[in-house]
Amino acid sequence: MEQQPKKVHNPLWTKDFTIITVGTVISMLGSTLSGFAMSLLVLDYTGSTFLFALYNVLYFLPHTIVPALCGPFLDRFSRRKTIYVLDFITAFVYVAAALVFVGGYFSFPVLALFCVVIGTIGSVYGVAYDSFYPLLITEGNYSKAYSVASTLETLTMVMMPVSTFLYKEFGIVPLFVADAVTYLIAAVMETQISAEEHYVAKQQQNRTEQRMTRQMVTDFKEGMRYLWSEKGLLAVAIYFCASAFAGGVTQTVDLPYFKKAFSGGEYIFTLVWGMASVGRAIGGMVHYKFRIPREKKFAVALTVYVVISALEGTYLYCPIPAMMVMCFLTGLGGVTSYNIRIAGTQRYVPDEKKGRFNGAFGTINMAGMVAGQLIAGALAEVLPIRGIVSAVMALTVVVAVTVIGGNKTAVSKIYNTED
Numbered sequence: 001m002e003q004q005p006k007k008v009h010n011p012l013w014t015k016d017f018t019i020i021t022v023g024t025v026i027s028m029l030g031s032t033l034s035g036f037a038m039s040l041l042v043l044d045y046t047g048s049t050f051l052f053a054l055y056n057v058l059y060f061l062p063h064t065i066v067p068a069l070c071g072p073f074l075d076r077f078s079r080r081k082t083i084y085v086l087d088f089i090t091a092f093v094y095v096a097a098a099l100v101f102v103g104g105y106f107s108f109p110v111l112a113l114f115c116v117v118i119g120t121i122g123s124v125y126g127v128a129y130d131s132f133y134p135l136l137i138t139e140g141n142y143s144k145a146y147s148v149a150s151t152l153e154t155l156t157m158v159m160m161p162v163s164t165f166l167y168k169e170f171g172i173v174p175l176f177v178a179d180a181v182t183y184l185i186a187a188v189m190e191t192q193i194s195a196e197e198h199y200v201a202k203q204q205q206n207r208t209e210q211r212m213t214r215q216m217v218t219d220f221k222e223g224m225r226y227l228w229s230e231k232g233l234l235a236v237a238i239y240f241c242a243s244a245f246a247g248g249v250t251q252t253v254d255l256p257y258f259k260k261a262f263s264g265g266e267y268i269f270t271l272v273w274g275m276a277s278v279g280r281a282i283g284g285m286v287h288y289k290f291r292i293p294r295e296k297k298f299a300v301a302l303t304v305y306v307v308i309s310a311l312e313g314t315y316l317y318c319p320i321p322a323m324m325v326m327c328f329l330t331g332l333g334g335v336t337s338y339n340i341r342i343a344g345t346q347r348y349v350p351d352e353k354k355g356r357f358n359g360a361f362g363t364i365n366m367a368g369m370v371a372g373q374l375i376a377g378a379l380a381e382v383l384p385i386r387g388i389v390s391a392v393m394a395l396t397v398v399v400a401v402t403v404i405g406g407n408k409t410a411v412s413k414i415y416n417t418e419d
Contacts, residue, residue, distance in 0.1 A: 010138035012145060016195045017136045023186040024129075025152045027087060030182030032159040034094070034175040037167035038111070039255060040266060045106050053252040053377020055108075058115040059122075060248075060370050066123040067362035070355075079132035079355070080193050086125045087187035093117060094180035098173045127362055131354040134346040136195055142343040144288050150335045151284025158277065160270040226353060227360045232410035233348070235403050236341065237361050239305070241368035242399040246392045248372025250312060257316065257385045268320065275324040279331025287339050298412040301340045304333040305400035313393025316386045344415045 042055045097114055137145040166175060227233055258265035258272075292300055308330050315326040349357045372392070379388050404411055 010140055012138060012141040012148075014136070014138060016193045017138075017145070019189050019193050020133065020136055021148060021152065023087075023189040024149075026182050026189075027090075027186035028152075029159055030179035033163045033166070034172070034179040036160045036163040036270075037172055037175045040164065040167055041106070041172055042108075042111070043256065043259060046108065049253065049256045049380040050377040051108065052256060053373045053380075055111065055115060056248070056252055056373045057370050057377075058112050059119040060366055060373065062116060062120040063123040063126070063366035064363055064370050066120055067127045067359040067366070070124045070127055070359060078197055079128045079135075080190070080195065080197065082128040083125065083132060084187045084190035086121050086128070087183045087190060090118070090121055090125075091180045091183035091187065093121070094176045094183065098176035098180070101176065102173050123362070123366075127355060127358050130346075130358045130362075132197075134354065135197065135351065136193075142347055143291055143339055146339045146343050147284045147287035147335075150338050151281050151288070158274070160274065161267065164266055164270060222356065224360055227357060230410075231407060232412075232414045233345065233357070233361075235407040235411050236345065236414065237364050239399055239403045240341075240361070241364045242396050242403075243305070243309075244365045244368035245372040246309065246312070246396045248369035249376040249392045250389055251369075252373045252376040253380050253385045253388060254316075256380070272320065272323045272327055276327040276331035276334070279328040279333075280335040281331075283332040283335035284339075287335065292336075292340070294416050294418055297340050297344070297415045297417075298408065301337050301415055302400065302404050304337040305404060306397050308333045308337070309393040309396040309400065313390045313397075316389060340415050344417055347417055348414045 039052070039055075042052050046052065093114075100110060100114075133145075133149070134142070163175065227237060254273075255266070255269055258269035262268045311326045311330050311333075315323050315330075318326065345357070345361075346354065376388060376392075
């Protein structure tokens, strides 16, 4: 009887994976610290849900354009260098912001410019990171790796109540300085990553003798054609565009709702949504230890899409303890669907096309989010917030059932795979 070859267990925590994970957590801690405080700053000074929505839009607007343009570039050049150079630049930008806002100075136009700059840097960084991260994962460890990423990202959300307290006591400037320090530390760590990027040489061999701008346009068109030609990937992109639209709505109206509905509403908001972070953390740890059976991943993902939308569409009508439970379940389901989707798509897409795919996917995703923010900001001035959220979440359920459920065969080919 022929002996079966032994299954090789590759270590996940290599030097490169450890560096990218620790560096990312450090920078995210600072980003969360200053980011939530900036939201409070805008609401405190303007008192307008629409201006708060505009502030969010100005940050996310570059994410609707830049990813699709930089994706082809990042398929031809070092994503590693892009990541640490952008972190160095971000550290400098936060130092400049601290100097501008010192003394309690506030100007919405200046803040708007700051948001556009940070949003542009973040949009390029996001594509570079999403396309580089899979290259640092050893074979057979995709689900574990993305469980680690989602869990640690969730744990940074504990900085929200800390951010609220520090902002109330000391203002925004010390938080900008802290953010600059965290990005500087992350950038220095990321320079030590040594992974080889073989896709660069492969793409250089395929490169035609045309100007860079023309080459990028050619690559961008190729990326969009690739997404359009892959029925499963296209269905996933359409659903997550709708989900991002709903996320843009809730991101715009939830915090203002809590501030108006409750005394100390910003603290209650962090308490309620902190439970979502707890749910994501626990879910991430579970997925690190246990794997969802390959043949059940699609069914689990679709179920989670529907349940999460139902919970988010109704939680604002409930008492605070019930809100906390529902947000916990939302976090638990969210990390589950994230792991299935990100691991599946990043395994499915070839290395040399990851930048283009992630760029196109990011553009579609952020276009939905920005649209949701703008529409929610306008509607919240005249319509009840809870009704807006419920209607949008009901629409998201419909999209999940028709687009994901209606393309079961194609999406299952992406989701129902082994690490």
